[in-house]
Amino acid sequence: MSEISLPESAKHTGHAEHPKKDVHGIKMGMWLFLMTELLLFSGMFLLYSAYRYFYTKEFHEAAMYTHTLFGTVNTMVLLTSSLTMALSITALERGKKWLSVTFLSSTIALGLGFLVIKYAEWSTEIHEGIYPGSPMLFKHPRGFELFFAMYYLMTGLHGLHVLVGCGLLTVMLIFIVKGKITQEDTVRLEAAGLYWHLIDIIWIFLFPLFYLVN
Amino acid sequence: MADIALPPQDIPVVEGSYLENTGKHKGLAAWLLSTDHKRIGIMYMIMLFSFFSVGVVLGILLRLEMISPGGKLFPPQVYNALFTLHGVIMIFLFVIPGIPVTLGNFFLPLQIGARDVAFPRLNLFSFYLYIIGAAVILTALFVNGLPDTGWTFYVPYSLRTTTGVTIAVFGVFIVGFSSILTGINFLTTIHRLRAPGMTWFKMPLFVWALYATSWVQIIATPVLAITLLLIVISRVFGVGIFNAAAGGDPVLYQHLFWIYSHPAVYIMILPPMGIVSEIIATFTRRTIFGYKAIAMSSLAIAFIGYLVWGHHMFVAGMSQQADMIFSFLTFLVAIPSGIKVFNWVASMYKGSIDPQPPFLFVMAFMVLFSIGGLSGLVLGSLATDVHLTATYFVVAHFHYIIFGGGVFIFFGALHYWLPKMFGRMYDKKIASWDLLVMFIGFNLLYFPMFIMGYEGMPRRYFTYLPQFETMQHISIVGSWILVAGLIVMFVNLIHGSIKGPRVGPNPWGGTTLEWKTASPPTHENFEEEPVVIHEPYYHEEALTR
Numbered sequence: 222m223s224e225i226s227l228p229e230s231a232k233h234t235g236h237a238e239h240p241k242k243d244v245h246g247i248k249m250g251m252w253l254f255l256m257t258e259l260l261l262f263s264g265m266f267l268l269y270s271a272y273r274y275f276y277t278k279e280f281h282e283a284a285m286y287t288h289t290l291f292g293t294v295n296t297m298v299l300l301t302s303s304l305t306m307a308l309s310i311t312a313l314e315r316g317k318k319w320l321s322v323t324f325l326s327s328t329i330a331l332g333l334g335f336l337v338i339k340y341a342e343w344s345t346e347i348h349e350g351i352y353p354g355s356p357m358l359f360k361h362p363r364g365f366e367l368f369f370a371m372y373y374l375m376t377g378l379h380g381l382h383v384l385v386g387c388g389l390l391t392v393m394l395i396f397i398v399k400g401k402i403t404q405e406d407t408v409r410l411e412a413a414g415l416y417w418h419l420i421d422i423i424w425i426f427l428f429p430l431f432y433l434v435n
Numbered sequence: 436m437a438d439i440a441l442p443p444q445d446i447p448v449v450e451g452s453y454l455e456n457t458g459k460h461k462g463l464a465a466w467l468l469s470t471d472h473k474r475i476g477i478m479y480m481i482m483l484f485s486f487f488s489v490g491v492v493l494g495i496l497l498r499l500e501m502i503s504p505g506g507k508l509f510p511p512q513v514y515n516a517l518f519t520l521h522g523v524i525m526i527f528l529f530v531i532p533g534i535p536v537t538l539g540n541f542f543l544p545l546q547i548g549a550r551d552v553a554f555p556r557l558n559l560f561s562f563y564l565y566i567i568g569a570a571v572i573l574t575a576l577f578v579n580g581l582p583d584t585g586w587t588f589y590v591p592y593s594l595r596t597t598t599g600v601t602i603a604v605f606g607v608f609i610v611g612f613s614s615i616l617t618g619i620n621f622l623t624t625i626h627r628l629r630a631p632g633m634t635w636f637k638m639p640l641f642v643w644a645l646y647a648t649s650w651v652q653i654i655a656t657p658v659l660a661i662t663l664l665l666i667v668i669s670r671v672f673g674v675g676i677f678n679a680a681a682g683g684d685p686v687l688y689q690h691l692f693w694i695y696s697h698p699a700v701y702i703m704i705l706p707p708m709g710i711v712s713e714i715i716a717t718f719t720r721r722t723i724f725g726y727k728a729i730a731m732s733s734l735a736i737a738f739i740g741y742l743v744w745g746h747h748m749f750v751a752g753m754s755q756q757a758d759m760i761f762s763f764l765t766f767l768v769a770i771p772s773g774i775k776v777f778n779w780v781a782s783m784y785k786g787s788i789d790p791q792p793p794f795l796f797v798m799a800f801m802v803l804f805s806i807g808g809l810s811g812l813v814l815g816s817l818a819t820d821v822h823l824t825a826t827y828f829v830v831a832h833f834h835y836i837i838f839g840g841g842v843f844i845f846f847g848a849l850h851y852w853l854p855k856m857f858g859r860m861y862d863k864k865i866a867s868w869d870l871l872v873m874f875i876g877f878n879l880l881y882f883p884m885f886i887m888g889y890e891g892m893p894r895r896y897f898t899y900l901p902q903f904e905t906m907q908h909i910s911i912v913g914s915w916i917l918v919a920g921l922i923v924m925f926v927n928l929i930h931g932s933i934k935g936p937r938v939g940p941n942p943w944g945g946t947t948l949e950w951k952t953a954s955p956p957t958h959e960n961f962e963e964e965p966v967v968i969h970e971p972y973y974h975e976e977a978l979t980r
Binding site: 246249257268353366371373 | 553554557615618619620622623626627628653654657658660662664665668672673674676681682683684687691694742920978
């Protein structure tokens, strides 16, 4: 068994009893997870680009029916929430627990605000007769229906992610208040922050594709 | 390796092995709530082989339908449901989770000298996601009738059928999520938890294989997830994403499906390839020939394998240019597999070969995998594929690769690592003769399918022309022989793991880290953190001899 030789320093390090928290490992796991999230959306982006290629003209015209005002306001709301997220992490790293809690609460509030605006927007559109399979869309050329199918699917999946993100941040909020996430141990909050920024980035791509390119 | 010589009664019982309950929970709960990677691996194993048994029974019934033309045993609708279930269960609940979640879970931390995986609780969570997904898939059996689309869930039929497709697809979605989390867990483990001294090129080749597999898992599975989700949404809300009547494109579904499902084939075959390297190194008492080439070819397969999905769609109406590119890439992906096979054979040259059961499984693998691989090239070239698409030839090719290649090595790995997992040995003589029986049964079962497929027998048909009767009958008899062999194997293994003679830490003379700790291992795996000095397949006694 000459392959294993134990230098004195390796003994009695308590390797088995108290594995130290691997901050780098946790972040790496989170980045890998974010990659899978991107790939999840990439399937839809692929469909979007394929159908945009098939129905270029119809996609152009259909995009005029989305409400750019709603989209713009939501973009601002979400970008601001990313700012408060980053501020919350920085505040905790500097030991300002309650400032961090305040920023994190505003992030959650902004996230929920985004969803409320999204709800209002969808309601307006459904009221106008724009939804998959609606008689109004049947009057338009074929690409219209696909555009709005993609619109509801992609913004819907994104909205679901916002909702999950709000839940995740709420858990982090409770952890900070209870002192389970502290100045010395911010890695979980940072990981949650990464997730939140990803949601933001995806929206930044959805916004021009559905509201601006018309 | 002095302990090989000890008679079984003199081998001391391992104190504090992972099989003993030491935590706060008792009985079954001590297993169900355990985050110990070894216990999770064993639980997966029980689940996987339960589903495997169900899949085998369905397979036997599918064959039995062919005892005479005309579908006298089951009506066509039932036959459609049977092959769908056989496919869904075998693919999504058995081979794709397969070796990584069972033996990977158990041996990855042991082979890199770690105490557990990077995220033990996430590991248990993945297990329960798998269970929930499986339960949802099985629910589909009792609601709205059995799905009858085939395991590929192709549109437009999967959107139109009234059977329980929605539920089954959603179950597969959940299982996929479990697969993603396992992949993330393993990647982080391999990056972060290797023992001191274990550089990348001192990792055992099974670890390299798991590394490549995990990348494929996390890169490919999300695409399947979204595709299946779209099927569910299309069915529930009537969204016309893949519906040609609403301007959608059904072929796009095929693209998205195979972007995942072709790489999934490499999720199935890469881990077995890693195990082949382990077994060859152990039973030839030699280091593996071309270690770096084998390690890198795993990554090459994972990478190129991501770009060949189009070869499933040569007759689906892609452009000729795309057909040619995909065909070329398909030939390209055969090269790293070839590199592996040649390196394995070269490793045996001048080795002192010890033909124990695990090694014999590798020999069987070499034959079956080569037949499967070469027949794959026939399907990868455009002209021949047009003739052979959707015939028994494809069925035979696929089963030679996945069953003859992958699953036979899964069995071989059980024979290799069972003494480590339970500290006991099965009956080696029975194991070796039983392998011969299974090998014969396997070839009788699947080789006639090559011939029938070449002669034009289409797959998924409940009936056939009278000219195929003899071949069908040979194949049916083969399925019975194979199943008899499987039963004997499982009885032998289970009996061995409970009642077999006890063995020491290293019954085979293996060189990787899992053989340096007790059999069965303790909860902590290693009493002291191992420090690695040599490359993984360093046979000390071979040098001094």
